[in-house]
Amino acid sequence: MASPKILAKQSAAREELAQRIDLTARPEFIERYIYGSLPEYRDGGGSPDDCRISIVQNDGTGAATVEYETEDAIRVFAKLYYDNSGEHSYNVLKTLWNNGLGTNSRYRVSEPLGFFPQYNMLLIRGATGSPVSSARTDAELASGAREAARWLVQLHSSAVRVGEARYPWEVYHKLTHRLAKAAAQHPDRVDDLIEMADRFEQLARAVKLHFVQAHGQYRHIHVFVSSETVTVIDLDRSRPSDPAQDLGEFLHRMRTKRFKATVGLSRAEEATRVFLDEYQDKLPENLINLPYYWCYHTLVSLWRFMKSSAPDDPRWGPMIDFYMSEFEKALSYRRIN
Template sequence: MLSDCWWLMVALTNISNAELESDYALINRLRNALDTGSLLTVLRHEWSYLANSKTKLCSCEVERVHPRRNQGFVIEYLMGFEGPAGSSMQRVFGQVPRHNPRDVFDETIVSLQSRKRRQLSKKYATNHVALIPALGLILRFPGFDEKIDGLRLLRDPNWIVTNLSGGTKPFPDHFARSELLAHRLGKRSVVRLLSDTQEGEAPNAVIVKLYKRHSQRSANVAALMRTLSDSNFGGQNNIRLPEIIHEFPMLPATVMENLSGTPLSELCDRDVASGMALAGRALGTLHDSQIETNEWFGPDDEVALLCERVGLAAEVMPECAPLLYKALGNSQRLIENCRSFEATLIHRDFHEKQILVDGKRAALIDLDTSCMGDPAQDIGNFLAHLKFRELQTSSDVSSQTDAFLDGYRDVRRLPAQARVQAHTKSTLLRMACIYAFSSKWHHLLPRLIDHD
C-alpha cells in the first residue's frame, strides 16, 4: 500500500531503497505508538516521569494524529494519571520523528533549555520531555515547544508586561498567573494571562496567541482582523471580533482582549437554536465583508488535503483502504464540479468552537486559516461537524442545522446546494480519516463516509 500513500512518496525513479526502508520503518513506529495496550506496558516501565513524580499511569487514548511531512508525526494522547495530588486526565504529545529519535530528542532538550526560550530547567527536564527508546517515541506535555519562543510566558507571565504599551484597551500592569488554553505542537498556542483580584471580583485578563518562530501568520491575521474591524464588521448583526491590544512581531505573538461568552458547543439546550442562528449570521457576515486577502484555497487544495489524509489512514490501517479510496474518488468527482463560484473571504476552519455567544451577541474567533475561497466550504465544514456531533451523541441536529442556515440567509443568499453538499461530504471524509486514529471514535469511520 505504500505506493498509494502519495504524500510519503516522491517519483519512484528518484527514491532510493534506503528511503523506502525508512518510510516503512516510520509507519511501523507510528503503528506501535498507536497501539495503546502495548504502549501502556512500555510507558509504565520506561517513562521516568512516572517514577520521579510518584505517579501511576492508569489509561491512555489516542485522540489525533498530525502528519508532519518530512519530520514524521505528532500524536495527541489523552492520559489518565493518579498521583499525590489525586486523579487527572492530561493531554500528552507523542512525536514519531522521521530521523533518529535520540538525535531529535537531544536537539529538542538543548533548544528548550536555551537562554532565549527558557522553557525547560536542567533539573526537571525529563519530567516534561522524555525519550522512550523501545518505541522511538518522544513524549512531552503541552506548553513545551522549541519552535514557539513565547511559551516562556507559562513560567514567567510578567515577561511580556514591560512591552505592553500603546494598545487600544486597558490591561493590567501585573499578571498573577497564566493558563495554557490550546497548543498545536510546532505551530501555535494560546495563553491566557490573569491579574490578581480581590475576593468576588473577576480577574482582568488578556489572551496571547503565540506562533512558531519566523512565522508571518501572526502579522497577517492581525492585519486582517484590523481591516475587518475598521470596516465595522458585524455591527448591524450583533457580531464582533476580539480587539487587538498589541502585536509582537519578533516573537511572533498577538495580544487580544479576553472575550466573555460561551462556546457554541457548550450552550445549554434552551440557547442552542438562537446560538446556531448567531453562528449563521456570523459566517454570512464574514462572507459578505468584501475584504480580500492574497491567500487562496480552491478545489485543487481541497483534493490535495483529502489525498494526504486518506493516504495516511489507508497506509496505517490497510483494512480501511478500500472504503477510504472509494470515498476519495466520490469526493474528487463532487469537488471537480465546484470550480465555478464567486470567491469571498472564508474562515476555512468554521465549527462550533469558533463562536462565542454572549446573550444576543456573538464573537467570531480564530481567523488563522482565513483566505479567499468558496463560501460553500465553510458551510459544508460546519454542517459536517454538526453531523459528527449527531453521531457522537445519537441526537437529532436537524433543528440546529435549520437555525444555522436561517441565520446565514438573514445576511446573504446561500451558495448552490450541490456545492454545499460536496464540501460537506469532503469534510466528513477528512474527519473520518482524522478520527480513524481516535481510540474513542474510530468506530464512526464507516458512518461518516456513508453519510448522505
C-alpha cells in the same frame, strides 16, 4: 517518519517557543505589553502581580496561547507563532474590525490589541459569552447555530480581502494522505475507499469558483455568544476562499460533536436546519459548493478514524455508520431555490 534534520529543526523551534513563553510571564513584560495594550490601563493603575496567567494551548500543533486576566477581570490572549500566520491574523482582524465587524457591530471578530514581531506575538482581547459548542440541549444548540449563521453572513458579505486565495483543489493534499493511511490500515476495504473517492471526484467536477473572505476554520467552538455580542475567534487561516468551506466545516463539526455527546441520540438536525435556513435567506448563491466541502470534511474525519481504529473497537460500528450516513447526507444536499 521525519528525517533527523527535520526532527532537530522541530526540536529547536519548540525550545525557542518555550523561551518566548517564559518571557511572557515576567512582570515587566506584562506591564509593557498586556497592561500597555489595554486602553483601560494606559493611565496606569494595573499591577502585574495581580494578573493571573495560564497557558491554554501549547501542544506543538500551532501557535501557543497564553491567557492573562487582570484584577478587573479583563482577559487578554497572547498567541505566539512559529511562522508568519500571526502577522497575517493581525492584519485580518484589524481590517475586519475597522470594516463592519468591530466596536459598533453585534457580530464581530476578536479585538486585535497589537502584533509584536520581536516575539512573533498577537494580542487580542478575550471574547465575552459562551461558545456555541457548550450548548446542553438541541434547542440551545439551534439558538447558537442561528447566531453563528448571522455572523457568517456578515463576514461573507464583507468586501474585505486579505491573503492569498485558497482554491477548492487544495483540499486534495490532506484528503489523499488520509486516504492512503486508511487504506494501509484496512487493505480489505480499499475498494470501498476508492468508490467514495470516486463519488467525491464527481462533486469536484461540478465546483464553481466563488470567493469571499472566509474564516478558514469555522467551528462552533470558535463562536461566542452573549446578550450583547457574537464574537468569533481564531482567524489565523482566514483567506479569500469558497464560502461553502466555512459552512461545510461548521456543519460537520457541530453534528459530529452532538452525535458523540449524546451517544448517537442526536445529530443536531434542528441546529443544522436553522443554520442553513438563516444563511440561505441572505446569501443563497453561496451554498452551491456545499456538498463538496461538507463531504470533504466528512471523509477526512472518517479516514482519520479508520487509520487509528480497528473493527474490534466498540466505537467502530457506530462511528463508521455515522460517517457513512453523513457522507450520503452531504452528497445529496440541494439548496432550496
